[in-house]
Amino acid sequence: MDEFWVFGYGSLMWNPGFPYEERVLARLGGYRRALCVRSYVHRGTEERPGLVLGLDRGGSCKGVAFRVSPSDWTATVDYLRERELVTSVYLERHVRTLLADGRDVRALTYVIDRAHPQYAGAVTVEEAARIVKAAVGRSGPNPVYVANTVAHMRELGIRDQWLENVASQIARD
Template sequence: MDEFWVFGYGSLMWNPGFSYEERIQGRMIGYRRSLCVRSWHHRGTKETPGLVLGLDRGGSCRGVAFRVALRDREETIEYLRQRELVTFVYRERVLPVRLDDGRKVQALAYVVDRTHHQYGGVVSVTEAARIVNRAVGVSGPNPVYVANTVAHLREMGIRDHWLEQVAAEIARLEGVEV
């Protein structure tokens, strides 16, 4: 392997936590960003779980690819495993990504395990907003997580219409004008 790439679709995009030599936006085909992981620690509780992002099958996902120096490969993988595989709701995969400059690379990504007990499945905008709106965990309110994610995506010029609709519905439920 002459290059090592990592694909981020959520907080990894703006807070990677590892050193990299190149950062470029790209698209992964066959997977989409989704609020499909039940969170009962960071953004919810066992009694009132929240929803956090997962990379789920179907569609496509705009995100950020990071080229990591080969000398930093093992250290980066170890860091990502500690960050992403805490409850093993994600599976480590190497998947194709088309970078915005036209290159095609293979990138390490963490996709949701649909057989894991934290997998929340496919939910509607209304159902996602209802679940998120009532959840709070040790890292704070679930609605703040969704709003911050949408804001970061917009700052990066990435539109996620489904997630934006969820954020708008949460705001409606909270009586806030968007």
């Protein structure tokens, strides 16, 4: 492997937590961004789960790809596994990713395990807003996670109407 890329679609886009040499807008086919993960640790608890983003089957997802220096590959994978695999709700995958400049690369990312008990499936905007508004976890309030993600996506020129609708519903309530 000559290059090592990581694809981020949620908080990883604005808070990667690892060093990188290049950051490029990218699109991943076959998966869509969704608030489909019941968060028992970072943005909720088992008693009052929050919702966080996962890559679920179908559609496509705009996000950010990070190229990591060879000297940082091992530490980056270790860090991501500790961050993303806390409850094993995600599956680690290397996926074909199209960079905004036309390059086609393979990137490490984390997709939802639909068989995991934390998989929330499809939820309505109203249901998602209700769940998110009431949840707080180790990494802070769930509404802050959603608002930060939407704000940073807008800064990057990435629009996700469904997620924006959830954020708007939370702000209205």
